[in-house]
Amino acid sequence: MKYMKEFINSFSEKPVVEINDIKRFLKYRNANGNYYKIFITNLIKSKKLLRITRGAYTFYPEIEYVGFAFYPFYYGLEEALSLYGLWDQETNPVIITPRKVRNGIRQFQERNYIVKWIDRKMFFGYKYIKYDKFYIPVSDIEKTFIDLVYFKVHMYNDVMENLKEKINMKTLNEYLLRSPENIKKIVSYKLNKK
Numbered sequence: 001m002k003y004m005k006e007f008i009n010s011f012s013e014k015p016v017v018e019i020n021d022i023k024r025f026l027k028y029r030n031a032n033g034n035y036y037k038i039f040i041t042n043l044i045k046s047k048k049l050l051r052i053t054r055g056a057y058t059f060y061p062e063i064e065y066v067g068f069a070f071y072p073f074y075y076g077l078e079e080a081l082s083l084y085g086l087w088d089q090e091t092n093p094v095i096i097t098p099r100k101v102r103n104g105i106r107q108f109q110e111r112n113y114i115v116k117w118i119d120r121k122m123f124f125g126y127k128y129i130k131y132d133k134f135y136i137p138v139s140d141i142e143k144t145f146i147d148l149v150y151f152k153v154h155m156y157n158d159v160m161e162n163l164k165e166k167i168n169m170k171t172l173n174e175y176l177l178r179s180p181e182n183i184k185k186i187v188s189y190k191l192n193k194k
Contacts, residue, residue, distance in 0.1 A: 003029060003039070008048060012059050015134045016068035019055040052108055063093055064131050066108045070115060073097040074126035074137035077116075077153055080144040083129065086162055096139070096147065098123040116151060125175055142172040146179060149186045164191060 007025055011017045023036050031039075040057070043049035049057045056069030067073045079094040081087035092105070093113040098120040105112050125143025128135040139147055145163055148155055155163075176184050 003031070004043065004048070007039075007043075008059070014068075015058060015060065015065040016052065016071075017049070017057045017059070018069075019057075022057075050109065053106065060133070061109050062132060063108055063111050063113060064136055065134065066093065066113055067095040067097075067136065070095050070097040070099055070101060072099070072123065074139050076126075076139040076144060076147050077151060080139045080147075081159065081163070083131075083138050084141065084144075084166075086166070087159060096123075118147075118150070121178065122146075122150060124178065140171070141166045142168060142175055145172065145190075146175055146183060146187060149183055149190065150179075160190065167191075 003026065007022075010025065011021065014021075019036070019040075022040060026036050026039060027033075040049065044051060044057075049059060050061060051057055052066045052069040058065055058068075064075075067075060073095050075083065075093060076096040077094040078087055078089075078091040082089075082091045092111070095113060095115045096118050097115065098118055101115055101117060103115060103117055105114055107113070125146070126137045126139045129138050141163065145167060147153075172187075176187060179187075
């Protein structure tokens with residue numbers, strides 16, 4: 001198919017390709033305005049491109065890259081605990097984004113992942129960690145603790161104790177200054193609970 005090889009070479013170093021990337025790529029090559037639909041369909045049929053969600057695709061079957069379709073985002077909650085080695089149960093990736101998206105469970109390559117909306121004021125406290133071929137944003141330990149409270153996620157006592165031992169109190173206190181009062185109170189209670 002015309003342009004396929006060039007397209008793959010141009011975009012395979014990105015975890016996600018958006019429909020506008022595809023349209024620009026084809027427009028620059030003077031392709032017909034609606035050709036992008038056929039182009040995408042053929043790439044998907046040939047299994048060279050995988051659909052994540054409407055308007056977002058990837059070359060990689062790795063579920064940890066689906067978050068890039070919801071940029072800006074970070075992986076959080078149980079997924080962050082798992083990536084830090086604090087949670088040993090199988091988890092569905094949890095994508096946290098301030099974008100106006102539908103919350104809930106979605107599927108990619110027959111695996112579930114969860115999308116959660118967070119208020120833009122609470123969108124902070126993440127870092128990039130290397131995962132396979134790319135760096136992915138993951139909430140840090142302190143923000144993971146706050147998010148567990150914010151999203152009302154129940155955690156086993158041993159996991160919470162393990163998490164509390166790793167918390168940097170200076171960072172946590174800085175984050176709490178940016179958090180709503182009710183979150184501050186619950187975090188404080190959970191920190192002091194034995």
